[in-house]
Structures are given as structure tokens and as C-alpha cells.
Amino acid sequence: MSKVLVVLETTADGLRSQSLPGVTCGQEIAAKTGGELHLLVLGANAGTHAQAVAAAGYGAAAVHTIDAAALDPFTAEAWADAIVHAAKTLGASHVGGTATSSLRDALPRAAALLDAPLVAEVVEVKSGDTFSRPVSAGRALLDLKVSAGVILFTARGTEFEAPAAGSAVAVSAIAAPALDTRGVQVLSVEKTASARPALTEARVIVSGGRGMGSGDNFVHLERLTDQLGGALGASRAATDAGMVPADLQVGQTGKVVAPELYIAVAISGAIQHLAGMKSSKVIVAINKDEEAPIFQIADYGLVAKWEDTIPRLTELVAAHTSA
Amino acid sequence: MKILVTVKRIPDPDEALKFTGGGLDYSSHKRVPNAFDEYAVETALRLAEKVGTKDRQAEVIVLSICPAGQRQHVTQFLAMGADRGVVVDVDEDTLDTIAVSKAIAAVYKKEGADLLIAGKLSQDNEGNQVAQRVAGLLGAPQACFAAQLAWDQAGKSLTVSREVDDGVETKKIPLPAVVSVDLRIVLPKSVQNGATSPDHAYQEGPRLASLRGITMAKRKKVATYSLADLGVSAGSSEQETAVVAPPARAAGQIVGSVDELVEKLTKEAKVL
Ligand SMILES: Cc1cc2nc3c(=O)[nH]c(=O)nc-3n(C[C@H](O)[C@H](O)[C@H](O)COP(=O)(O)OP(=O)(O)OC[C@H]3O[C@@H](n4cnc5c(N)ncnc54)[C@H](O)[C@@H]3O)c2cc1C
Ligand SMILES: Nc1ncnc2c1ncn2[C@@H]1O[C@H](COP(=O)(O)O)[C@@H](O)[C@H]1O
Secondary structure, eight states, X not given: OOEEEEEEOEETTEEOGGGXXXXXXXXXXXXXXXXXXXXXXXXXXXXXXXXXXXXXXXXXXXXXXXXXXXXXSOOHHHHHHHHHHHHHHHTOSEEEEEXXXXXHHHHHHHHHHTTOOEEEEEOEEOSSSEEXXXXXXXXXXXXXXEOSSSEEEEEOGGGSOOOOOOSOOOEEEOOOOOOOOXXXXXXXXXEOOOSSOOXXXXXXXXEEOGGGOSTTTHHHHHHHHHHHTOXXXXXXXXXXXXXXXXXXXXXXXXXXXXXXXXXXXXXXXXXXXXXXXXXXXXXXXXXXXXXOGGGGTOSEEEESOHHHHHHHHHHHHHHXXXX | OEEEEXXXXXXXXXXXXXXXXXXXXXXXXXXXXXXXXXXXHHHHHHHHBOTTSSOBSSEEEEEEESOGGGOHHHHHHHXXXXXXXXXXXXXGXXXXXXXXXXXXXXXXXXXXXXXXXXXXXXXXXXXXXXXXXXXXXXXXXXXXXXXXXXXXXXTTEEEEEEEETTEEEEEEEESSEEEEEOGGGGSTTSEEOSSSOTTOOOOXXXXXXXXXXXXXXXXXXXXXXXXXXXXXXXXXXXXXXXXXXXXXXXXXXXXXXXXXXXXXXXXXXXXX
């Protein structure tokens, strides 16, 4: 019988919500193989964090923990060792999680230690061994069939709904193995402070590009963003120029997002940018150049300068939300 | 210090994809270097050189797994300034990722390298996993998605700022180690090597080859190995069973004014 092990990440408040799409992907693999879903919580306080996960259950057979000081803060080195140990202890057939920056770091390392293939950025589970994933900046969808004793995967967050909670399940602790952080030291983790929703979870995103001209001008987009209760995004050109922090970059090498409404302002629409936002439900493009490729995928295009449109748009949205 | 940089050739991402029944036909595509690998070579050169002098404090070796007869990209990187090349002579499309990673790890050991710098991602297959795998195989520390890097020569370590989901993590790793580089590693002051002045601002992006570099490249050594030389088998854990174009979006419309836009977003799209 297949055993699908999904690795979760936690924060001080419990389960990190970004982990949920990976759980859904794991549920689908378990369903397609008639197997069991198992969840894994790692950290210095894994036992405590696992309680909330176990209460929600998510249809899992069990929630496992490895509690060890060496797992906090996250390092790919210690996490990969722990994941490998859990996979072997449980006899997992599949091991994966959401394609977050941490799991994209740790899971391939674990895959190498298990001498196993890893299917990255799964968007659809075709069967227990065949998965669809985007390639070439999202211009093609590839079905990859993998054959191995154990299969690793990361699930693209935008493509799997959050899982429904189920009945509570038991937590069982796996004794921590020797964890070797290979002499690495995490010196700091600087989180970008923001009162706005996370890009990957926002219902609305307003993104600015090089055509905004300067970081100061982003204040106009911030006002609009806040009226919409959304998140701020950016193109690579805007982040590279230091107009906004790097973690706001949307695209092939930035965040992959799929909000209900994506408003691209002064962004040309390079293929690498589109790769990160073209699954959005409704796309609006505001650009002064009517030839800009962004118009080819926009549901609504406005050929105009941001200076002439964003203030009015903000005003109308404000009037609409207060009405 | 020996820096090994992995470089891959990919079908030109600016050319349209050609879908055949169930696959992609790249036969007429021009092959170009993977952009992240250009950044990786630039990173290695910035670590190696002492700007303003002819001194070098590291040897930069570029490694590609590709047919030996199709290594133009390797020559390009030698022209850019790498010291020598290693080619693992096999059609990389016939290998699985496990084999690619094992071949790279084997060359790393053979060379006795101190640092591997890889791209974060191949732009074509978007695996985002080779660097992490090689680190695992070597039992070495890893710093992936690097945006900034400082080399402490006395301490034999690197301090690396990595772009993570909601910010930046700074991690210190002892050498030997594996690094994968993200886009912003090629900003003017992203790489500090302890010898070049920290105030030195590089031109943004990977450097172009000079005429002299192009001439010199022809004289630089390129060693060729087979998979068998490295004790690696091609592997068959991955099989592409179908390739399709993603569903197209329905055609959109151009609106004449902000007022019209808001009207449509409210009444038609119902997202406001
Ligand atoms: C390996 C690789 C990975 C990459 N990954 C990403 C990625 O993840 N995300 C990403 O975004 N890019 C990525 N890029 C970069 C991408 O190719 C483009 O260079 C980038 O997206 C361009 O950003 P932009 O649209 O803001 O700038 P530009 O292409 O310069 O476009 C600016 C636009 O602003 C418009 N404009 C100017 N002034 C105004 C005004 N006053 N009002 C309205 N419009 C105006 C112009 O008409 C133009 O269309 C990547 C590139 C490479 C090589
Ligand atoms: N055939 C290859 N030859 C040399 N390096 C490679 C090859 N394939 C992948 N790499 C390296 O691994 C990195 C990440 O690739 P990937 O994990 O496939 O996205 C690339 O940027 C290269 O540095």
C-alpha cells in the first residue's frame, strides 16, 4: 500500500498556511493509489505544533513529529536528514509538500540521499506515478512518469485548493536521528514587514513594473492596493532596480500567484513575468504602449499612463468599497 | 581555491515552442547558455579576481554535461574568463536528474573542488534541484537561491544571503560547499571576495567576452569524460509521457477609460 508523506511547515501560530496545498496534493496521490496520507511536522517544538494539525486531521492516518533543536531555524541540511529518516522509518512511497522556498531547498537534497526522483512544481496528479508540471516558463505542460522505490514531489501552491479538515488524528513522535547541519549557521532571517496579505494568498494583487519610474512612485500603487485589501507585487525590472523588495517579484523566478484579480501596471509582460501570474482569474493591464505583450493575456486592457489612471482608479475603488 | 561552475545549454527561450504529437521538437532551436549559469560564472569570476590587478585568487572551471561536439557554450564561458572546462560527453536529454547530479558530484570529487556554483534553475525544464542534490550527494553544506555572497578567506567560509519566501535569510557555510545563484547575484555589489574593494561597483549582469578573451578561449584546456569514466549510469527514473500547451486564456478587451474599467470589473467580472 502506498504511504504518502507530506512535510509541513509551522510558524509560532501553528501550521503555515502555505503548507496546505501540499496536503491536498498528497490527498490526491493517496486517493489515486488507494493509499494512506501521513503528515510530518519538524522543529524544535514539533510536538506542540503538531497538535493543531492533528486536530484538523485532513484525512491523514497520522501526524508524525521529529522534535529536535537542530531543526530550528530551518536548514536544508538538517531538514533533509530528518525527512529521509522519517521516510525510511515509515516506509513512505511518496514524500513531498508545497513548493515553498524551504521545501524547494530541502526536498531535492533529501531526494539525492534517497537516490530517488523528484517531480517539481506539480500542478496535477495524473496517477500515483505520473504528474503534470509546467516547463519553459509555463509555455508547456509536461506529464512526467517516474519509476522508483520512493517518489518525491513539490506541489505548486496556486494549483491545489486548501484541504478540508477531517476528524482528529493521533500524533506520534519519531525519535530524532543524528542531524548534521554540516557546520552551517543561520545568521539572520529578515522578514519583509507588511500589514498586507501574503502575495501567494491575496485575493487581489497590484503589481508595478519598470515604468513606475522609481520606488517613491510605488506609493500610488500602495494606495490602490490598500483600498482593494490586496498585496503588492512587482516585475523583475522593478525589484532589481531596488524600487521594492525582492520578495515582491512575481514570475518564473519569483512568486507564482493566482489571485481573483491581478492588476499589472507599467509591466510589459515578458514571458518570465507571465509565468508567475497567468493563472490569475481576471487580469487587468495598464500600460502606455498598446503593443505591450501584457495586453495579449489581459481580460481588460487600458492603454494609458499610470500617472493619469491610478489616482482615479483608487478614487473609484474607494467610493465603491465604501458604498 | 578551485571553483567549479555548472553550465547548461538550453533551447533558446526566445524562440517559440514547437509541439509535436506528444512532445516538443527542439531540433531547429538555437542552443544558448542557461541565463542562471551565466550568472553563476559571473559570480565565480567576481570571487576569483582582484579588480585592478591581474591577480586571481581562485581557479574557475566550467563543467557541462553535453555532447562534446556541441560545447559552444563552454567556449563562450572560457571567453568570458573561466580558466578551463570539463565536458561530460553525453546527450543530456538521455539522462535523468539523478544521473546529472551524480556526474556533477563525481567531477567535483575528481577535481577536489572547494566550491560548486550552479544556477538556481534551468530555464527549460525548471527542475530547481540539481545544486541541492549535488550537495546531498557530497554531504556538503548548501546555500541555494543566493542573492549576495561574501567570501571570508581566513575563515574558509561564505556568508550568503538567500531569497526566501517572505524575505532574506543570511547563512554562513564552511567550504567546501555548494551554492546556487538567483537573479540578483549579478547586481553591482552582490559579490564580495575580501580582495576587491567593497566599494567597487560591477556593471550589472554577466560580463561580455572581450576580443582577447575570445582569442584566449581557443587555447584553454577542456577535459572530456564519459559517464563510464565517472562511474555513473544514465538512469531511467523519469519518462516524459505527454507535452501539451497550457489552456489559452479567452481573448480580452481594451477599455477606453478608468470609469469603464471599474464598471466592467464590478458588473461583468464581478471582482470588485
Ligand atoms: C532567467 C530570467 C528570469 C526572469 N524572471 C523574471 C521573473 O520572475 N519576473 C519578472 O517579472 N521578470 C523576470 N525576468 C525579466 C523579464 O524578462 C523582463 O525583463 C521583466 O519582466 C521586465 O520588467 P518590466 O515589465 O517591469 O519592464 P519593461 O519590460 O521595461 O517594461 C516597462 C513597461 O512600462 C511601460 N511604461 C513606461 N512608462 C509608463 C507609464 N508612465 N505608464 C504606463 N506604462 C508605462 C512601458 O510601455 C513598458 O511596457 C527574468 C529574466 C530572465 C532572463
Ligand atoms: N546538463 C547539465 N550540465 C551542466 N550543468 C547542469 C546541467 N543540468 C543542470 N545543470 C546545473 O544545474 C542547475 C539547475 O538545474 P535544474 O535543477 O535542472 O533546474 C543549472 O542552472 C546548471 O547549473
